Amino acid sequence: MFKNASRGTVAAFAAAVPVAFLAVFFVWPLLVTARSAIDGAGIAGQDTTISVRALGVAAITTLGLASAGTGLTLIIGLPAVWALNRRRWRGSRLVAALLTAPFVLPTVVVALAFLTVRRDVMPFLGAWHGIPAIIAALAFFNVAVVLRTVGPALSSLDERLVAAAQTLGASPRHVTMRIIWPAVRRAVGGASAVTFLFCSTSFGLVLVLGGTRVQTLETAAYIELTAFLDLRGAAIIALIQACLIVLVTIVTSRLTRRPVGSTTQTSPVRIAATRKNSFGIIAGLSPAVVLVAVPMVTLVIRSLTGAHGATFASYRALWQGDGAGASLGQSIVTSLWLAVVAAVVASTIGVCATAAAALDPRARWVRAATVGPLAVSSVVVGVALLIGLAVPLRSWGQSTTVVLLIAAQALVATPLVVRVLAPALDAIDPRQYAAAATLGASPFKVVVHVIAPRMRAAITSAIGLAFAVAVGEFGASVFLARPGSPTLPTAIVRLLSKPGADNIAAASAGAVVLALLAGTAMIVADMTRKEVRR
Amino acid sequence: MLVHDSFALPDDVISQFEASSGIDVTFTPVGDAGTLVNQLALSAGAPLGDAVYGIDNTFASRAVASGALAEYVSPGATDSVSGELTAIDYSDVCFNIDLAAFDSTLPAPVSFDDLLKPEYAGLVSVSNPTTSSPGLALLLATYATYGDGWEDYWRALRDNDLEVTAGWSDTYFVDFSAPNYGGDFPIVLSYASSPPSEVIDGSPTTAALLDTCFRQVEYAGVLEGAANPTAAQAVVDWMLSDEVQSALPDSMYVYPVSPTASIPSEWLEYAPLSDQPIMIDPATIDAERDTLLRAWTEIVIDGQ
Numbered sequence: 002m003f004k005n006a007s008r009g010t011v012a013a014f015a016a017a018v019p020v021a022f023l024a025v026f027f028v029w030p031l032l033v034t035a036r037s038a039i040d041g042a043g044i045a046g047q048d049t050t051i052s053v054r055a056l057g058v059a060a061i062t063t064l065g066l067a068s069a070g071t072g073l074t075l076i077i078g079l080p081a082v083w084a085l086n087r088r089r090w091r092g093s094r095l096v097a098a099l100l101t102a103p104f105v106l107p108t109v110v111v112a113l114a115f116l117t118v119r120r121d122v123m124p125f126l127g128a129w130h131g132i133p134a135i136i137a138a139l140a141f142f143n144v145a146v147v148l149r150t151v152g153p154a155l156s157s158l159d160e161r162l163v164a165a166a167q168t169l170g171a172s173p174r175h176v177t178m179r180i181i182w183p184a185v186r187r188a189v190g191g192a193s194a195v196t197f198l199f200c201s202t203s204f205g206l207v208l209v210l211g212g213t214r215v216q217t218l219e220t221a222a223y224i225e226l227t228a229f230l231d232l233r234g235a236a237i238i239a240l241i242q243a244c245l246i247v248l249v250t251i252v253t254s255r256l257t258r259r260p261v262g263s264t265t266q267t268s269p270v271r272i273a274a275t276r277k278n279s280f281g282i283i284a285g286l287s288p289a290v291v292l293v294a295v296p297m298v299t300l301v302i303r304s305l306t307g308a309h310g311a312t313f314a315s316y317r318a319l320w321q322g323d324g325a326g327a328s329l330g331q332s333i334v335t336s337l338w339l340a341v342v343a344a345v346v347a348s349t350i351g352v353c354a355t356a357a358a359a360l361d362p363r364a365r366w367v368r369a370a371t372v373g374p375l376a377v378s379s380v381v382v383g384v385a386l387l388i389g390l391a392v393p394l395r396s397w398g399q400s401t402t403v404v405l406l407i408a409a410q411a412l413v414a415t416p417l418v419v420r421v422l423a424p425a426l427d428a429i430d431p432r433q434y435a436a437a438a439t440l441g442a443s444p445f446k447v448v449v450h451v452i453a454p455r456m457r458a459a460i461t462s463a464i465g466l467a468f469a470v471a472v473g474e475f476g477a478s479v480f481l482a483r484p485g486s487p488t489l490p491t492a493i494v495r496l497l498s499k500p501g502a503d504n505i506a507a508a509s510a511g512a513v514v515l516a517l518l519a520g521t522a523m524i525v526a527d528m529t530r531k532e533v534r535r
Numbered sequence: 536m537l538v539h540d541s542f543a544l545p546d547d548v549i550s551q552f553e554a555s556s557g558i559d560v561t562f563t564p565v566g567d568a569g570t571l572v573n574q575l576a577l578s579a580g581a582p583l584g585d586a587v588y589g590i591d592n593t594f595a596s597r598a599v600a601s602g603a604l605a606e607y608v609s610p611g612a613t614d615s616v617s618g619e620l621t622a623i624d625y626s627d628v629c630f631n632i633d634l635a636a637f638d639s640t641l642p643a644p645v646s647f648d649d650l651l652k653p654e655y656a657g658l659v660s661v662s663n664p665t666t667s668s669p670g671l672a673l674l675l676a677t678y679a680t681y682g683d684g685w686e687d688y689w690r691a692l693r694d695n696d697l698e699v700t701a702g703w704s705d706t707y708f709v710d711f712s713a714p715n716y717g718g719d720f721p722i723v724l725s726y727a728s729s730p731p732s733e734v735i736d737g738s739p740t741t742a743a744l745l746d747t748c749f750r751q752v753e754y755a756g757v758l759e760g761a762a763n764p765t766a767a768q769a770v771v772d773w774m775l776s777d778e779v780q781s782a783l784p785d786s787m788y789v790y791p792v793s794p795t796a797s798i799p800s801e802w803l804e805y806a807p808l809s810d811q812p813i814m815i816d817p818a819t820i821d822a823e824r825d826t827l828l829r830a831w832t833e834i835v836i837d838g839q
Contacts, residue, residue, distance in 0.1 A: 051829070052829060052833070054833070054837075055829070055832070055833070055837075058837055212663075212700065212701035212705075213663045213665060213666050213701045213836075214663075214699065214701075214836060216836075224665060224666075226573070227569070227570055227573060227666075228569060228665045228666060228828070229825055229828070230572075230573045230576055230577075230597070231825075391577075392577065395577065395578055395579070395580065395581050396580045396581045397581065398581040483583060484537075484563065484564070484565040484566060484570075484574055484583065485563045485565075485583055485584075495566070498540070498567070498701075498702055498704070
């Protein structure tokens, strides 16, 4: 596109933006956190009193919950994948869209939905300190991962192989084990790995649904800070969590390597479902549909139920303060503008990182580094920002909080932005740059006239996605938000700890609004992305 | 003024003060008593407000140690901590019982020891002291009562099928079997001042076990680095005025410290305070609190 020298310079400038951002808001805070884990003392002068045993229990609980969550996700997700993809039937796309929708919901919304189900519909979910509710909520989120990962593998299975095997006398079991399973095995492995990773960083769900009885590493870090004000203890736990997640990522990335050869074809022929299949399809889908629909419907009903029957009161009350503090409406406004700024920041960093990687292969590590914050979980990001920047800079006052909240949300959103942008940039034919440059276009003109128009849709889509992530961000924000001006997710969780049906109805109304905000942003992002493909 | 989540005062009392003093007061709820103190510590020097109300004696020394408080005690104070905190009100944290659950065949329990008896197995709900200030008060009360034997007491209580919730509101509003709530537990952790709210048609439905009471004192103070320290001092003084003090029982279910404040008649009848409440000085609480909480968690939550 450019002469080599200028190309390298542009790449270096582009790379400088994400590098500076990550250095200030991610690497430095992590280093400070690591140091305070090794030799720091508490803020009120006391040292940590956390025991090795408590850390062990939290680590085991984290892994145990993640395993159980992954197991239930597969048990419910695989039959649903089968029902949606083995045969062609009318409406299957709509059902698939419904079942994958939960994935974009903020954790606070899902936690509240399951809390409501536990209270109003299925009390057994509250047994054993709410562990069944946590596992069900984990599956609620991750069935979407199974559908999105395994679905394409299954639906592109070459039906002729199955037909040939059947003609040669293979039993259904034989067909499943010898043809279908090998075709989807790697996809199932990949889905399990991703699910396991998401399950081990499910802070909001465990905090809300487990009360204080279920303690994972992330909720333990939270308790260290809120109950003991023990910065060193929290730093130690955050680092253990970060190491655990990086380890899980390394192990799972080995499992998810792309298959070399496959039994799939590009445009599959799928057989239409017959009446005979309908029982199997319904049986395969019902657990997933129940799992996804019941909590969401219950949450909406709850938000419309006051102390005296059906009412819109809790939605109207969103804009009334409770006499003493900020109303939920104010926190909606706070969340909206924070998320807009965070989305713009995340997109800028994402654009710079992808552009640098595209311009100069030596800058590829910058693009890879943006995944760091996601790789160590948002709780670790929040703890690191608190210990590394918020506490040392606390005399700077309110403005630090705003900057750190935006930074936290942007850090968590950037990896997803890069995921959207990278393929779009790669899809531009390099010969177009060359042609423009040959015809005398300056590097600036190439960016404006060749790259920008083709990236516009991808960037819009990335901003939408980043907004959805930022507005629902809880794990990092809960450590940083000031009590007087909470974000919507932190305000919802605080309402839950106050007694009274009105507070629960208000929290539910806030959660429905939050779900709509994130959902709308995702739909907009998805629509523009489809335009890109066309 | 930063306050805890249970803060409430009548609007007319507040507006009267604003009119007479010319000070506009905004009350910002920060969380429960523990969260409130932690937020003060985390923002020491760059405070979230000018004054604070709702620090109790279980957390007072942490607030003082963090340097978040300015030196000021109201001239009208009856009690204070370290020249920085003015006592405003007090209450007794005690077990409450559902009167209908007990009769001659199953007599009501009286003491901490009674709760270990097999006949009360599965009837008791308390709040986690790590996340709840009445929970911490109960833990301290057992520590003061049993000394080194407190761990054995909690082991025995745990083995007697104890229920533990995250916070007082879950214990009281969800778990309590009193007619107003209909939960499953007739013995719950609450306050000596809770029974008046449960009087139905002139007769009490619950009672506090006065031999199990821990005296909780709540304080107000001025924050270090306050933008308007003079107004902050005026607000702390106002918290001791007869208007606020007399409004405290109905608004926040606590007893006023001022001897000249009026107390509602049903309180005198249904919310007597303990004759011999358990009291521990803030310095001891500060020295032991974290160790007690860790050990409690290992015994009761992790089942060691």
